[in-house]
Amino acid sequence: MSEPRIQTSSVAPEVLRRTREIVEPALRAAVAGLADERMRLIASYQMGWQDADGQPTDSGGKAIRPGLAVLSAQACGAAPGVGVPGAVAVELVHNFSLLHDDVMDRDVERRHRPTGWVVFGEAQVILAGNAMLTEAVRVLERDGAAGRRALPLLLDSTQLLISGQSQDLDLEGRWDVTLEDVLCMEAGKTAALLACSSAIGARAAGAPEAMVAGLSAYGQELGIAFQLVDDILGVVGDPATTGKSSSSDVRAGKRSAPIVAALRSGTPAGDRLAAMFADGPPDTDSDVQTATELVREAGGLDWAMTEADARLARAMTGLERLGLPNASAVADLVAVGRFIVGRDR
Amino acid sequence: MSEPRIQTSSVAPEVLRRTREIVEPALRAAVAGLADERMRLIASYQMGWQDADGQPTDSGGKAIRPGLAVLSAQACGAAPGVGVPGAVAVELVHNFSLLHDDVMDRDVERRHRPTGWVVFGEAQVILAGNAMLTEAVRVLERDGAAGRRALPLLLDSTQLLISGQSQDLDLEGRWDVTLEDVLCMEAGKTAALLACSSAIGARAAGAPEAMVAGLSAYGQELGIAFQLVDDILGVVGDPATTGKSSSSDVRAGKRSAPIVAALRSGTPAGDRLAAMFADGPPDTDSDVQTATELVREAGGLDWAMTEADARLARAMTGLERLGLPNASAVADLVAVGRFIVGRDR
Numbered sequence: 270m271s272e273p274r275i276q277t278s279s280v281a282p283e284v285l286r287r288t289r290e291i292v293e294p295a296l297r298a299a300v301a302g303l304a305d306e307r308m309r310l311i312a313s314y315q316m317g318w319q320d321a322d323g324q325p326t327d328s329g330g331k332a333i334r335p336g337l338a339v340l341s342a343q344a345c346g347a348a349p350g351v352g353v354p355g356a357v358a359v360e361l362v363h364n365f366s367l368l369h370d371d372v373m374d375r376d377v378e379r380r381h382r383p384t385g386w387v388v389f390g391e392a393q394v395i396l397a398g399n400a401m402l403t404e405a406v407r408v409l410e411r412d413g414a415a416g417r418r419a420l421p422l423l424l425d426s427t428q429l430l431i432s433g434q435s436q437d438l439d440l441e442g443r444w445d446v447t448l449e450d451v452l453c454m455e456a457g458k459t460a461a462l463l464a465c466s467s468a469i470g471a472r473a474a475g476a477p478e479a480m481v482a483g484l485s486a487y488g489q490e491l492g493i494a495f496q497l498v499d500d501i502l503g504v505v506g507d508p509a510t511t512g513k514s515s516s517s518d519v520r521a522g523k524r525s526a527p528i529v530a531a532l533r534s535g536t537p538a539g540d541r542l543a544a545m546f547a548d549g550p551p552d553t554d555s556d557v558q559t560a561t562e563l564v565r566e567a568g569g570l571d572w573a574m575t576e577a578d579a580r581l582a583r584a585m586t587g588l589e590r591l592g593l594p595n596a597s598a599v600a601d602l603v604a605v606g607r608f609i610v611g612r613d614r
Numbered sequence: 615m616s617e618p619r620i621q622t623s624s625v626a627p628e629v630l631r632r633t634r635e636i637v638e639p640a641l642r643a644a645v646a647g648l649a650d651e652r653m654r655l656i657a658s659y660q661m662g663w664q665d666a667d668g669q670p671t672d673s674g675g676k677a678i679r680p681g682l683a684v685l686s687a688q689a690c691g692a693a694p695g696v697g698v699p700g701a702v703a704v705e706l707v708h709n710f711s712l713l714h715d716d717v718m719d720r721d722v723e724r725r726h727r728p729t730g731w732v733v734f735g736e737a738q739v740i741l742a743g744n745a746m747l748t749e750a751v752r753v754l755e756r757d758g759a760a761g762r763r764a765l766p767l768l769l770d771s772t773q774l775l776i777s778g779q780s781q782d783l784d785l786e787g788r789w790d791v792t793l794e795d796v797l798c799m800e801a802g803k804t805a806a807l808l809a810c811s812s813a814i815g816a817r818a819a820g821a822p823e824a825m826v827a828g829l830s831a832y833g834q835e836l837g838i839a840f841q842l843v844d845d846i847l848g849v850v851g852d853p854a855t856t857g858k859s860s861s862s863d864v865r866a867g868k869r870s871a872p873i874v875a876a877l878r879s880g881t882p883a884g885d886r887l888a889a890m891f892a893d894g895p896p897d898t899d900s901d902v903q904t905a906t907e908l909v910r911e912a913g914g915l916d917w918a919m920t921e922a923d924a925r926l927a928r929a930m931t932g933l934e935r936l937g938l939p940n941a942s943a944v945a946d947l948v949a950v951g952r953f954i955v956g957r958d959r
Contacts, residue, residue: 373737392718432650
């Protein structure tokens with residue numbers, strides 16, 4: 270035990286490139302297996318493989334969830350392939366939820382392209398999302414005993430994902446939002462599927478339930494940490510890397526974690542922010558700047574960053590304690606985890 | 615073999631009352647098992663169990679699909695309970711699709727109540743549909759080996775259902791629709807889930823695959839026959855029983871089977887109808903009446919009724935040939951089949 274269990278030599282983009290290579294053929298086969306041509310086209314567009322005319326493109330996402338799924342199988346001592354059906358399933362569920370969320374949120378751009386409903390219309394995109402969700406289940410159903418073990422994880426996290434989006438929509442119109450409301454929503458909307466991704470390969474591999482639960486907790490903490498960092502960027506802005514304009518969440522009057530932490534801080538700045546928001550979201554650039562400064566002054570950004578760091582630390586400690594058999598895969602999980610939360614540099 | 619295999623003494627409403635009693639506790643338990651309160655409320659509203667405020671009501675549907683599922687298990691010699699998880703799953707999928715279709719079609723009334731999206735908003739209703747689809751899979755997943763056998767039937771028919779709705783939306787805007795296009799759409803949109811319902815209990819029971827396939831074919835033919843009769847009512851109207859106003863499909867310029875059969879008949883009446891439709895759907899009452907008369911004169915209604923009768927006859931012949939072990943359950947299947955197509959009087 271003189272070797273440190275958690276290595277730090279892995280480089281996340283390289284790890285994700287490797288896991289993507291392992292998963293992508295099965296993922297493409299699953300989408301190609303959709304019987305309906307229109308559903309295939311919309312799914313391929315959403316995955317970043319085709320443009321609206323069906324021409325090949327290469328604008329896919331980072332494939333973090335499939336990466337975690339493959340690594341979770343490997344970390345428990347299984348071959349990477351054992352994690353592939355679960356990896357395909359979580360990526361299909363992730364993209365189903367993005368397709369549908371963009372309809373509900375009326376978002377018009379994702380990954381620098383028009384969102385699915387803008388291109389194909391709302392109804393066909395709802396249907397394509399449904400087809401992707403159904404196909405995700407089919408992929409596990411076809412995987413025999415391993416898929417059967419994995420299926421309950423997928424279904425439970427999908428229900429949490431749905432509930433999280435429902436809560437998020439509900440919070441939008443409310444003034445009495447607590448930090449617990451926000452964290453509960455984020456646990457569903459963001460963390461549930463990352464928890465599933467981090468555990469589904471281990472479950473498919475038949476790993477002991479303590480390992481599966483530990484990996485799930487790893488993904489859960491990471492997911493909250495990731496969302497808190499995303500919330501911070503929604504306040505202070507980082508247009509270069511996120512495509513989000515500065516202070517976009519303040520401008521929208523969104524009840525994200527740092528904003529609610531500020532509103533509930535009991536500080537004079539928090540009270541001033543609440544008074545500003547009582548008249549609706551700030552609408553001039555000067556008001557937006559003032560409100561953003563008040564979020565900072567009331568400690569909202571510090572709270573979110575401290576909480577994110579605590580979550581990340583807890584994730585890493587928990588992972589180390591699991592004592593998983595494949596130390597190299599664990600190092601890869603750590604690298605991907607830090608990368609997700611923007612702590613890889 | 616002197617006894618006729620197919621009895622005719624069963625009365626469909628009585629059969630469906632009995633199967634509903636068997637299925638409803640499990641169906642209510644599945645909806646109650648949704649973790650999210652809002653999803654439970656919307657699902658309960660859609661099922662006809664609650665009003666928008668959560669007060670109990672009793673405005674549920676006829677529960678034809680769960681009835682077929684239970685009978686298909688019984689017809690193969692199994693206990694009715696063997697068909698219950700499949701019955702719950704098909705009813706959840708049916709109601710998921712109704713919730714979503716009403717959003718896409720902008721329908722505002724169903725079963726004499728406002729549709730879900732009118733009451734709860736589009737986004738929450740899309741989410742509740744997703745939750746019901748996911749729960750349908752979960753119900754089978756929890757049913758052990760029987761549920762595992764049933765699951766592929768459910769998933770495949772769900773994909774066909776999705777494709778059918780996608781095709782239906784696509785046909786709306788097109789002028790070059792053939793009868794094959796319409797029948798293919800109806801095979802997905804209506805027949806696929808009835809085929810699944812008629813076979814899923816048998817599959818769960820572990821019946822020989824020839825029986826499962828035969829029962830699926832029974833539901834498939836019934837489904838097309840049912841849809842053709844529904845299409846006829848959409849032209850000639852039967853507001854008392856369907857809630858549809860007279861000639862509503864003609865007024866909407868819909869490409870339903872009798873209308874396409876008329877347009878493609880090569881008769882002078884069909885050509886006159888095509889000329890009328892070339893300027894868009896008829897908009898005065900007098901034009902609607904003329905167009906409706908042309909559909910009849912061109913043989914569109916006769917074609918649809920003849921085809922529906924042929925499908926129903928084929929369904930019954932096929933069912934008889936299967937020689938299923940429980941003749942009384944087969945008689946119930948026949949009664950429900952005739953009832954679905956409006957041929958029980």
